[in-house]
Amino acid sequence: MSERIAIVGAGAVGAYVGGYFARAGEDVTLIDPWPEHVEAMRRDGLSLSGMTEGECFTTPVKAMHLTDVQSLARTGPIDIAFVCTKSYDTDWATAMIRGYLAPDATVVSLQNCINEETIARIVGWGRVVGCIAAKIAVELTGPAQVRxxxxxxGNKHTVFRVGEVHGRITPRIERIATMLGRVDSAKTTSNLWGERWSKLCANAQANGVSAATGLGNNGMAREPVTRWLSIRLAGEAARIGRALGYELETINKFSADDWIAATDGDAAVRERIEAEMIAACEGRSETGRPSMGQDIAKGRRTEIEMLNGYIVERGKEIGLAAPANAGLTAAVQAVERGEAPPGLERVAGI
Ligand SMILES: NC(=O)C1=CN([C@@H]2O[C@H](COP(=O)(O)OP(=O)(O)OC[C@H]3O[C@@H](n4cnc5c(N)ncnc54)[C@H](OP(=O)(O)O)[C@@H]3O)[C@@H](O)[C@H]2O)C=CC1
Ligand SMILES: CC(C)(CO)C(=O)C(=O)O
Incomplete structure (x- = not known):
């Protein structure tokens, strides 16, 4: 019998992955608090779309309102729960699903930021697996619609990187990587923590900038002010991650050394990075924006404290300042509180 899978938080990432799992015949239940979204998934199925025709399909899915989660007690325990909520919802979402987990269940953090410890506090370290989703860029554009x-x-870039907190490659992460391989490229990693911090650097350089300015991925790449800010955000984050002892992976095609050198004034490296940022616009949707840009556009809370704010805090612990990350955190918070509208002016002085 196949494992019973729960997607806890069927937003952009959760619904995207859950839709592919359902189409592949996995026994998956998508749990979400948005009533219209759950009703639409039940009634019409889940519609996914992408850059090619083959990525556009509608699939029937099992969708569950948050208020129906108690019914899992009747239908049997969950073997794998993917936590796909925003970071600030991690603890209560994990606590909610805990009561329905099989004794040897796995809880996968399929999120940004670093939430494994929060999940471990609730279900125990032995049940926790981390999964980075790199360059997936999905958006819940309406009820039961993900773009x-x-x-x-594909074979150019590995999107899903699944790892154990202890770094060993185990059958369960191999199985999870195989499942995610039906969505897009996936691999196991022995360097979960290094991957996590590297993804934190990648998100730190784009998500908050989009939230503060209102620009999408291509807008940020074409604007000199945001290009230079993105470099410094990544450079500070990489320097702190290195000093904390993480083994950093490639961050958006460049090494940690490159991001740090460009931040420290190496003009040649900076030029190479900026050229790559501009080239990356090719073949990418003009409307695509990071999840935090989506949050601001929808008037929702952001993950800024757990992202750029976290980098600042971890830097303080070891005596390294992160002024660009601190400035951006303040700018996004001002926009989030409605004190100022998003715009280039929010970040021009950082
Ligand atoms: N979007 C992207 O391209 C990427 C996002 N990520 C990361 O993935 C995570 C999820 O992001 P994303 O999918 O964009 O966010 P969304 O806001 O689209 O989705 C999160 C979903 O979780 C729901 N939720 C909140 N609390 C609970 C709960 N207790 N139980 C069940 N569902 C709950 C939310 O409902 P409600 O809206 O009602 O609060 C929402 O539908 C974040 O950490 C993000 O940074 C990573 C890679 C790419
Ligand atoms: C930058 C991106 C799209 C990478 O998948 C992401 O992680 C996000 O939007 O939060």
Whole structure:
């Protein structure tokens, strides 16, 4: 019998992955608090779209309102729960599903930021697995509608990186990588923490900038002010991650050393990075924006504290300042509180 899978938080990432799982015949239940979204998924199925025709399909899915989660007690325990909520919802979402987990269940953090410890506090370290989703760029555009704004990673770029907190490659992460391989390219990693911090650097350089300015991925790449800010955000984050002892992976095609050198004034490296940022616009949706840009556009809370704010806090612990990350955190918070509208002016002085 196949494992019973729960997607806890069927937003952009959860519904995208859950839709592919359902189409592949996995026994998957998508759990979400948005009533219209759940009703639409039940009634019409889930519609996914992407950059090519093959990525556009509608599939029937099992969708569950948050208020129906108690019914899982009747239908049998969950073997794999993917937590796909925003970081600030991690603890209560994990606590909610805990009571319905099989004794040897796995809880996968399929999120940005670093939430494994929060999940472990609730279900125990032995049940926790982390999964990075790199360059997936999906958006819940309406009830039961998810759009992907970047091409599939395929054999050019590995999107899903699944790892154990202890770094060993185990059958359960191999199984999870196989499942995710039906969505897009996936691999196991022995370097979960390094992957996590590297993804934090990648998100730190784009998500908050989009939230503060209102620009999408291509807008940020074409604007000199945001290009330079993005470099410094990544450079500070990479320097702190390195000092904390993480083994950093490639961050948006460049090494941690490159991001740090460009931040420190190496003009040649900076020029190479900026050229690559501009080239990356090719083949990408003009409307695509990071999840935090989507949050501001929808008037929702952002993950800024757990992203750029977290980098600032971890830097303080070891005596490294992160002024660009601190400035951006403040700018996004001002926009989030409605004190100022998004615009280039929010970040021009950082
Ligand atoms: N979008 C993207 O391209 C990418 C996002 N990520 C990361 O993935 C995570 C999810 O992001 P994303 O999918 O964009 O966010 P969304 O806001 O689209 O989805 C999160 C969903 O979780 C729901 N939710 C909140 N609390 C609970 C709960 N207790 N139980 C069940 N569902 C709950 C939310 O409902 P409600 O809206 O009602 O609060 C929402 O539908 C974030 O950490 C993000 O940074 C990573 C890679 C790419
Ligand atoms: C930058 C991106 C799209 C990478 O998948 C992401 O992680 C996000 O939007 O939060």
């Amino acid at each position: 992907r704004g970047v091409p599939l990673g």
